Amino acid sequence: MLNLHYLQKSNIGVDQGLEWDTELKAYAQKLEDAAKALVARKDLESEYLGWMDLPYDTETLEGVRQVAAQFEHFTDLIVLGIGGSSLGGITILSALQHPYHNLKSDRDGLRVHFVDNVDGDVISGLLEVLDPKTTVVNVISKSGTTTETMSAYLACKVWLEAALGAEFTGRIVATTDPKKGILRPLAEKVGYPTLSVPPSVGGRFSVFTAVGLLPAVLGKIDVEGLLRGAARAQDEFLEPAAKNPHLQAALALHLYGLRGKNMVVFMPYSSRLRFLADWFAQLWAESLGKAVDKNGSEVHSGTTPVKTLGTTDQHSQVQLYREGPNDKLFIFVKVQNTGKNTPIPNAEPDQPDMNYLEGKTFGTLMNAELAATANALADAQKPSFMWTLERVDGENLGYLMQSLMLQTAVVGELLGINAFDQPGVELGKVLTYALMGRPGYEKLAAELEAAGVKA
Amino acid sequence: MLNLHYLQKSNIGVDQGLEWDTELKAYAQKLEDAAKALVARKDLESEYLGWMDLPYDTETLEGVRQVAAQFEHFTDLIVLGIGGSSLGGITILSALQHPYHNLKSDRDGLRVHFVDNVDGDVISGLLEVLDPKTTVVNVISKSGTTTETMSAYLACKVWLEAALGAEFTGRIVATTDPKKGILRPLAEKVGYPTLSVPPSVGGRFSVFTAVGLLPAVLGKIDVEGLLRGAARAQDEFLEPAAKNPHLQAALALHLYGLRGKNMVVFMPYSSRLRFLADWFAQLWAESLGKAVDKNGSEVHSGTTPVKTLGTTDQHSQVQLYREGPNDKLFIFVKVQNTGKNTPIPNAEPDQPDMNYLEGKTFGTLMNAELAATANALADAQKPSFMWTLERVDGENLGYLMQSLMLQTAVVGELLGINAFDQPGVELGKVLTYALMGRPGYEKLAAELEAAGVKA
Numbered sequence A, B: 001m002l003n004l005h006y007l008q009k010s011n012i013g014v015d016q017g018l019e020w021d022t023e024l025k026a027y028a029q030k031l032e033d034a035a036k037a038l039v040a041r042k043d044l045e046s047e048y049l050g051w052m053d054l055p056y057d058t059e060t061l062e063g064v065r066q067v068a069a070q071f072e073h074f075t076d077l078i079v080l081g082i083g084g085s086s087l088g089g090i091t092i093l094s095a096l097q098h099p100y101h102n103l104k105s106d107r108d109g110l111r112v113h114f115v116d117n118v119d120g121d122v123i124s125g126l127l128e129v130l131d132p133k134t135t136v137v138n139v140i141s142k143s144g145t146t147t148e149t150m151s152a153y154l155a156c157k158v159w160l161e162a163a164l165g166a167e168f169t170g171r172i173v174a175t176t177d178p179k180k181g182i183l184r185p186l187a188e189k190v191g192y193p194t195l196s197v198p199p200s201v202g203g204r205f206s207v208f209t210a211v212g213l214l215p216a217v218l219g220k221i222d223v224e225g226l227l228r229g230a231a232r233a234q235d236e237f238l239e240p241a242a243k244n245p246h247l248q249a250a251l252a253l254h255l256y257g258l259r260g261k262n263m264v265v266f267m268p269y270s271s272r273l274r275f276l277a278d279w280f281a282q283l284w285a286e287s288l289g290k291a292v293d294k295n296g297s298e299v300h301s302g303t304t305p306v307k308t309l310g311t312t313d314q315h316s317q318v319q320l321y322r323e324g325p326n327d328k329l330f331i332f333v334k335v336q337n338t339g340k341n342t343p344i345p346n347a348e349p350d351q352p353d354m355n356y357l358e359g360k361t362f363g364t365l366m367n368a369e370l371a372a373t374a375n376a377l378a379d380a381q382k383p384s385f386m387w388t389l390e391r392v393d394g395e396n397l398g399y400l401m402q403s404l405m406l407q408t409a410v411v412g413e414l415l416g417i418n419a420f421d422q423p424g425v426e427l428g429k430v431l432t433y434a435l436m437g438r439p440g441y442e443k444l445a446a447e448l449e450a451a452g453v454k455a
Helices: A005-011 A020-041 A058-069 A087-096 A120-129 A147-171 A183-190 A210-218 A223-235 A245-258 A271-288 A318-323 A362-379 A394-415 A423-435 A442-450 B005-011 B020-041 B058-069 B087-096 B120-129 B147-171 B183-190 B210-218 B223-235 B245-258 B271-288 B318-323 B362-379 B394-415 B423-435 B442-450
Strands: A076-080 A111-115 A135-140 A172-176 A194-196 A263-268 A304-307 A328-335 A384-389 B076-080 B111-115 B135-140 B172-176 B194-196 B263-268 B304-307 B328-335 B384-389
Touching (some): A005 A362, A005 A384, A058 A194, A058 A210, A076 A210, A087 A111, A087 A210, A111 A210, A120 A147, A120 B271, A120 B362, A135 A147, A210 A223, A223 A394, A245 A328, A245 A384, A263 A271, A271 A304, A271 A394, A271 B318, A318 B271, A362 A384, A423 A442, A423 B318, A423 B362, B005 B362, B058 B194, B058 B210, B058 B223, B076 B147, B076 B210, B111 B120, B111 B210, B135 B147, B135 B210, B172 B183, B245 B384, B328 B362, B362 B384, B384 B394
Parallel strands (some): A263 A304, B263 B304, B263 B328
């Protein structure tokens, strides 16, 4: 549920004259047209809009379940992927597994470890603590040329082969493009089980493909619920703007960006949703941070996502948010019911600083802090809006994730940019090749050396 | 080591005329005066500058070791603290323990779990997986009135008492003010072991007090090295600006803030330093985000810290950083030697997309990616500077943490603000009390109800 109370409270008459109801009416047609345009293009592979069909794709889930079935009795899954190949899985598992799943003795579901960096200490440290006989590795790269992922793959391959000999080939699942790239033929030649990422789905929109679903299935979380929630958001996408939360949120994000709030602070009030902020940050930054628009005009678009966590960051960031420059729009996520509704015990009945908590739950305290912060920020004319989830479960998480993808796509339409490419990371890749001495990059390597740049 | 290469490369002639050598000369006196003024005030308790003495304080460490000695054979430590009471410990332990310490079977040092939120699922989940017979709880609050921390304390107290009866009092260590507040008398009455936070040290500057040292000692990390490194930074603080890395970094941070870069992106290239970004974010935001300066004039100061991680966030944020608005200053942290110098095996010799990595280490790849990113950003006129640590160990981490505190304090001086208070979080606290029905806040509660604000 979308709640615009604090947005309206903060901005009436104070924030550069932005009056919500008027703006929504003025933009309604444009928003609805953007939604229609996106849906109309979704069957063109080159538009990278295939993610709008994923909530209804039971076939992919069936394929994932078949591959997963061989590993259900294993203890650990290592996921090798970076950016869009890891953040979705991290978000889902940290939200829906037991918060200390990996330390539990009676676990249902594998421990899932995401290797999303090229830190040698972390990679070798992980292989040191796991048993190769009960570990499955999932290497995720559409192209197979993602250096970070493939270097970790090399380390894992050697580790598995040393322990298992020829049998290791059954322990690496390759999630990659169905036809293109180098990982597909490599996997087929060696005999790795494979899963596909549809060509029409980019990395940061791939959470409901095999990329996110294999870790989710092996982690034993409610995958059907995730897809059902995502479908509910997708089903609402063509509703009129006046009653469409996805379009309204997109409008708020767009308008405040235009009015100079160059940051979007994503602040869930739930430790389980901590990594949803990371996932949103990638989705938002990589989709909307663009040098040129679709006509090739320089725009340098994109507001910067800032990931935070309530209540934790009240004791870290809220001082700045309240008293510092008015340069941010805040997105809060509230959870109506926490899983266990754990009560706060009245264990110090004589302490007035604690005994007033008697009979309350931690969830009530969390939500009181959220209301207090949202209110204090609105008082300081800092705009925010709030998503409320009934609880943190598959359905609610799937709904919000699909909604955030829809919102991002709509803002891309309003900005007139391509929200589905990432041209700005190319130079970094090429420079890395040159610095690592890859054949074919000698000229650039010499230039870098002359300029004093080295690894 | 501070490296300004990319700062100079990005800004010569392009960034609003900021020319580094000229600026440094112009500001040298002001910077040195700021350092002297801070040192001159450090013995006044009300100035909250006691953290400048901590690197030399062996007595505190001795006291911490004495308390810790009783628990060295335990399995787990739960730290109850939020903001400055947890971020320092989290940073130190994630940097210096084995990256998968908590999953290792042959651990040296306790597993340390930080409870820094009021999420009931997380608190009850943690107590579910730990054994109260071998767990020690450290409750950290200067005042004893931090609701988040004290509510978690109530849950832990009940849990320990249920398992241990009267013996539980030996299992809760209270880290608090030596005289003031409600936690000190409560602890002394019940008989909890206690440790002190000096009154002249604020939460976000408290990492080298018992707040950070008890988890560090029980986690068996090199605490002497930490303090030695911190002392090295402190020793350099009064050096002339021309050869003083702390003052130079402070100047870069200050100048770009003045010139409209309203974000500081902190981007270590090391998974071990991931949480250093979180710790810095609190230090920076809470110290410098202020509504008024020391004269009471409205300033709304403070640039926003953005926490990121290399290389991971190259596949998440760098698209925006390179192509989006030029509104950020970047701080990179490079690690010269990773712990094990893990080699990348040449396990796919026929793949040109992988075999060029032969003979390289993950550390080399990490640093090639860092150089590539810094260079690509400088090419796009995005300014950055870089700290290089020889390795991630106690001494290097201690050095950088003390330096970051010094830099923050100097920027506070240049801005003319009080970097050591946090008035902006007060309203949120009071609103929370009202929403939780605390006696004495009935009037505010009624106002909130009338305005439709509820938990």
